[in-house]
Amino acid sequence: MPLYFLTVVFVFWVPGLALVPVYWGRLGEGGRKALLAAVAIMAVVSFGMEYVYLWADIWSFSEAHDPLLGIGLWGAPIEEFTYWFGATPFCLGLYLVFQRLRGCGPFAAVLKPARMAPRRKGRRRRPR
Amino acid sequence: MSGDTRPRMRRSVSGAPTYARGAKWPAWFLLAIPFLLAMIPLFKAVWRRVDWLACMFTVLLFEGIMIVVEHNSVMRGHWVYNENRILGPLVWGVPIEEPLIYYLLPPIFVIMLFELLKGLMDGTIKFGGKQPATKGR
Numbered sequence: 001m002p003l004y005f006l007t008v009v010f011v012f013w014v015p016g017l018a019l020v021p022v023y024w025g026r027l028g029e030g031g032r033k034a035l036l037a038a039v040a041i042m043a044v045v046s047f048g049m050e051y052v053y054l055w056a057d058i059w060s061f062s063e064a065h066d067p068l069l070g071i072g073l074w075g076a077p078i079e080e081f082t083y084w085f086g087a088t089p090f091c092l093g094l095y096l097v098f099q100r101l102r103g104c105g106p107f108a109a110v111l112k113p114a115r116m117a118p119r120r121k122g123r124r125r126r127p128r
Numbered sequence: 129m130s131g132d133t134r135p136r137m138r139r140s141v142s143g144a145p146t147y148a149r150g151a152k153w154p155a156w157f158l159l160a161i162p163f164l165l166a167m168i169p170l171f172k173a174v175w176r177r178v179d180w181l182a183c184m185f186t187v188l189l190f191e192g193i194m195i196v197v198e199h200n201s202v203m204r205g206h207w208v209y210n211e212n213r214i215l216g217p218l219v220w221g222v223p224i225e226e227p228l229i230y231y232l233l234p235p236i237f238v239i240m241l242f243e244l245l246k247g248l249m250d251g252t253i254k255f256g257g258k259q260p261a262t263k264g265r
Binding site for chain 1: 181248
């Protein structure tokens with residue numbers, strides 16, 4: 001069983017995609033574009049970094065326990081890129097969801113609103 | 129020094145596969161320095177915009193998830209670290225660089241990058257311009 005690939009899918013991709021509906025609607029057009037641009041930039045950066053790390057011989061891969069999928073890009077198994085490309089949207093998803101959780105539900109006590117709306121200084125209505 | 133040639137591996141005391149190849153230098157730690165340097169101007173540009181509490185929770189959750197995932201991955205050989213390229217100390221079988229640097233900095237980097245791009249796209253951040261004193265005011 002390709003456990004490395006499955007681990008990445010279930011740790012990053014499944015929760016990362018599950019978080020999208022929670023924050024996407026509130027992001028606004030600029031926020032959505034920024035998110036997609038950040039994911040794209042990090043994909044390019046991490047793609048390059050993978051080869052820097054492999055060149056520096058920091059790590060290698062063993063198939064003694066679990067096989068790799070067998071697809072490689074210039075010496076790097078495809079699982080590495082599913083890891084790198086999945087981690088960015090997952091982290092941003094967590095950040096945006098934590099931002100949204102401020103002030104609601106059981107998180108209210110911990111995640112207080114960062115910028116509270118100013119109080120209205122109008123007259124209070126008297127109860128009838 | 130290429131990822132193409134698989135090194136000869138052995139089992140460490142913990143049972144995880146490991147190997148030692150090449151001259152000893154802490155590449156895994158040193159290669160984080162460019163990241164750190166890139167984060168300084170990024171931090172200056174967006175520190176008022178980032179929701180640091182949400183960022184802290186993101187990092188804590190990411191650290192918590194990753195230490196478990198990486199422990200499992202190291203034990204099963206998904207990642208096999210070169211003993212000659214890491215600092216040496218291990219946290220639950222994981223090189224100390226991971227929880228101290230690589231689970232910590234990349235999420236913060238990504239969040240700051242997102243906030244920078246958001247600011248550039250909505251016009252509240254301009255290249256070479258001063259950041260507004262408070263976001264949204």
